[in-house]
Amino acid sequence: MSGDREIVTGRKKASAFVPGHVTAFFSVHRREDPLKTGSRGAGITLSKGVTVGVEPAGETRISLDGEGTEVRPVERVLDAMGVTARVRIDAELPIGAGFGVSGAAALGTALAANRAAECEYTENELIRTAHAGEVEAGTGLGDVVAQARGGVPIRLEPGAPEHGVLDGIAETAPVEYASFGDLSTSDVISGGTDRLSKAGEEALSALRERPTLPQMLALGREFARDADLLVPEVATTIEDVNEAGGEAAMAMLGRTVVALGSGLTDAGYDATACQIYPGCATLLEDAADR
Amino acid sequence: MSGDREIVTGRKKASAFVPGHVTAFFSVHRREDPLKTGSRGAGITLSKGVTVGVEPAGETRISLDGEGTEVRPVERVLDAMGVTARVRIDAELPIGAGFGVSGAAALGTALAANRAAECEYTENELIRTAHAGEVEAGTGLGDVVAQARGGVPIRLEPGAPEHGVLDGIAETAPVEYASFGDLSTSDVISGGTDRLSKAGEEALSALRERPTLPQMLALGREFARDADLLVPEVATTIEDVNEAGGEAAMAMLGRTVVALGSGLTDAGYDATACQIYPGCATLLEDAADR
Numbered sequence: 077m078s079g080d081r082e083i084v085t086g087r088k089k090a091s092a093f094v095p096g097h098v099t100a101f102f103s104v105h106r107r108e109d110p111l112k113t114g115s116r117g118a119g120i121t122l123s124k125g126v127t128v129g130v131e132p133a134g135e136t137r138i139s140l141d142g143e144g145t146e147v148r149p150v151e152r153v154l155d156a157m158g159v160t161a162r163v164r165i166d167a168e169l170p171i172g173a174g175f176g177v178s179g180a181a182a183l184g185t186a187l188a189a190n191r192a193a194e195c196e197y198t199e200n201e202l203i204r205t206a207h208a209g210e211v212e213a214g215t216g217l218g219d220v221v222a223q224a225r226g227g228v229p230i231r232l233e234p235g236a237p238e239h240g241v242l243d244g245i246a247e248t249a250p251v252e253y254a255s256f257g258d259l260s261t262s263d264v265i266s267g268g269t270d271r272l273s274k275a276g277e278e279a280l281s282a283l284r285e286r287p288t289l290p291q292m293l294a295l296g297r298e299f300a301r302d303a304d305l306l307v308p309e310v311a312t313t314i315e316d317v318n319e320a321g322g323e324a325a326m327a328m329l330g331r332t333v334v335a336l337g338s339g340l341t342d343a344g345y346d347a348t349a350c351q352i353y354p355g356c357a358t359l360l361e362d363a364a365d366r
Numbered sequence: 367m368s369g370d371r372e373i374v375t376g377r378k379k380a381s382a383f384v385p386g387h388v389t390a391f392f393s394v395h396r397r398e399d400p401l402k403t404g405s406r407g408a409g410i411t412l413s414k415g416v417t418v419g420v421e422p423a424g425e426t427r428i429s430l431d432g433e434g435t436e437v438r439p440v441e442r443v444l445d446a447m448g449v450t451a452r453v454r455i456d457a458e459l460p461i462g463a464g465f466g467v468s469g470a471a472a473l474g475t476a477l478a479a480n481r482a483a484e485c486e487y488t489e490n491e492l493i494r495t496a497h498a499g500e501v502e503a504g505t506g507l508g509d510v511v512a513q514a515r516g517g518v519p520i521r522l523e524p525g526a527p528e529h530g531v532l533d534g535i536a537e538t539a540p541v542e543y544a545s546f547g548d549l550s551t552s553d554v555i556s557g558g559t560d561r562l563s564k565a566g567e568e569a570l571s572a573l574r575e576r577p578t579l580p581q582m583l584a585l586g587r588e589f590a591r592d593a594d595l596l597v598p599e600v601a602t603t604i605e606d607v608n609e610a611g612g613e614a615a616m617a618m619l620g621r622t623v624v625a626l627g628s629g630l631t632d633a634g635y636d637a638t639a640c641q642i643y644p645g646c647a648t649l650l651e652d653a654a655d656r
Contacts, residue, residue: 190536198536237533246492247481287487287488359644361538361540
C-alpha cells in the first residue's frame with residue numbers, strides 16, 4: 077500500500093490476538109440498544125484466530141490479509157473510540173465461513189487501538205464497543221463476547237458486559253474443521269428468525285442439562301436441521317464424520333463443519349487441525365516495543 | 367508416598383493450570399452465603415502459577431510440591447464435588463506470600479477433578495465451588511474469581527459468578543517479584559477490617575477513574591499505608607524501586623513486592639521475572655491421555 081509516509085510517527089503500535097469462534101446453535105434477541113442485542117447459544121473458540129495490528133494515523137486505512145478493504149465493524153469501533161489508525165488484520169481462518177472473523181477483527185481493533193492510542197478504556201468497555209460495532213454493522217450477534225471469554229462459551233443471556241451473561245463448558249480438546257465456502261450472516265440474522273430462535277432456545281436448555289462437548293455438537297446438528305440452515309455438502313460431511321464414529325456440527329453461519337479430535341480426517345476429509353483456545357482475546361506482549 | 371496401589375484404576379487423570387494472583391488493594395465483604403462473600407479490589411495475574419493434577423482414588427491424598435499435606439480449600443472442593451482423589455499440587459510461586467496459591471489450588475482442583483471424574487459441571491459452577499471452598503477455609507476472598515478471569519482483574523462486586531462482577535485493565539506487561547516471607551491471610555481477613563475496607567474502596571474508585579497499571583500500583587502503595595499493612599522490608603523495597611524510576615506495590619497479603627518491567631532488578635534486587643498472564647485458568651490439553 078502507498079501512503080506509509082503519511083503515518084503520524086511517535087505513537088505506539090499495538091497488536092492483539094482474538095480466537096476464532098464457531099457457533100453450534102443460537103437464538104436471536106433484538107433490542108433497541110445494541111448493547112442489549114445479541115444471541116444466546118454455545119460454540120467453540122479456536123486456537124487459530126485473527127491478529128490485529130493498530131497504529132494511530134491521520135486517516136484510517138484497513139488491510140485484511142494484506143489487501144486494503146472496508147470492514148464496517150472495525151470502522152465503527154474506531155469511530156466510537158475517536159481513533160484514526162492504520163489497521164492490519166491477519167486472519168488464519170477463512171472469511172465469511174462461520175469463524176467469527178468480523179467479531180475478532182472488531183475486538184482485536186478495540187484492544188489494540190486502546191493500547192496504541194492510550195485511551196485507557198477497561199476490558200469490559202472495549203468488549204462493549206466491539207459488540208456494538210458488530211451488531212450495528214449487522215455482521216454478528218454473539219461472537220465478540222464469546223471470543224473475549226475463550227474456551228467453550230455458553231451465552232446464557234444476550235448482549236455485552238453489564239447485560240450479557242456467559243458460562244462455559246469446562247473442557248478442552250483438539251478440533252478440526254473443513255470449509256466449503258461462505259454464507260451471509262447478515263442475510264440470515266436480519267430475516268425472520270422465529271423458527272431458528274425457537275430451535276436455539278431448545279438446544280440451550282438441553283445443553284444446560286448436560287454441558288459436555290459431544291452434547292453441544294449433537295445439539296448443533298439438531299439445530300441446523302430444525303432451523304433449516306443445513307446445506308448439502310455440510311450435511312453429507314457431518315453424516316460421514318458420525319459414521320466414522322466422530323462428533324461434528326455445522327458452523328453458524330458458514331459452509332463449514334467442525335469436529336472433535338480427528339473426526340474429519342478419520343472420515344477421509346482434508347481438514348485443518350487446531351485446538352480449543354484455552355485463553356481469551358489478548359494483547360500481544362511484544363507489540364509494545366515494535 | 368506409600369499407598370499408590372490403592373488407587374482406583376481405569377479412571378482418567380486430568381490437570382489444570384491456574385495463574386498466580388497478586389492483589390494490590392481490596393475491601394472485605396462478608397455475607398452469610400460464601401458465594402456472596404468476597405472482596406472488591408484489583409490485582410495482577412502471573413504467568414507463573416500452580417499446576418494441579420487430579421486422579422480419582424478411593425481415599426483423598428494431597429501433595430504440595432511433592433510433600434503430603436492438608437490443604438483445606440482443596441479438601442472442601444473435593445467434598446463439595448463428591449470426589450475422592452489423589453491431588454498433586456505443584457506451585458511455581460512461594461506459598462503464603464501473597465500469590466494466591468491456595469485459591470489456585472482450589473480452582474485447579476475443581477477444574478481437574480471435574481474432568482477426571484466426569485462430573486459435567488460448567489465453568490461457573492466450578493468457580494463457585496472453588497470460591498466457596500476458599501472462603502469457608504478462610505484462606506482468601508477474591509483470588510479464585512480473579513484467577514478464573516486472568517489478565518489484570520478488577521473485582522467490581524464481591525463473590526462468585528451470579529453475584530460477583532469483574533472487569534479488567536486492558537494491558538499486559540512483563541513483571542517482577544521479590545518475596546521476603548509469609549503473612550497470614552486468615553489473621554488479617556478474620557480480624558477488624560473496617561479501616562482496610564475503607565482504604566480499599568477509595569482505591570477502587572480511583573482506579574475506575576483511571577484504569578491503568580501504574581495507577582493500580584500507586585493505589586496499592588497508598589492502600590498498604592492507609593490500611594497499616596506495610597512491613598518494613600517491603601516498604602524499603604518499594605521506595606528503592608520508585609527511586610530507580612519504577613512502579614511497585616506490596617502483594618496482599620504477603621511480604622512480597624511486585625514491580626512492572628524490570629523495576630526490582632533496576633533497583634538492585636534479586637527478583638523473579640514473569641509476565642502478566644494473558645489467559646485464564648485452564649485445563650491442560652495433554653492431561654487427558656496421560
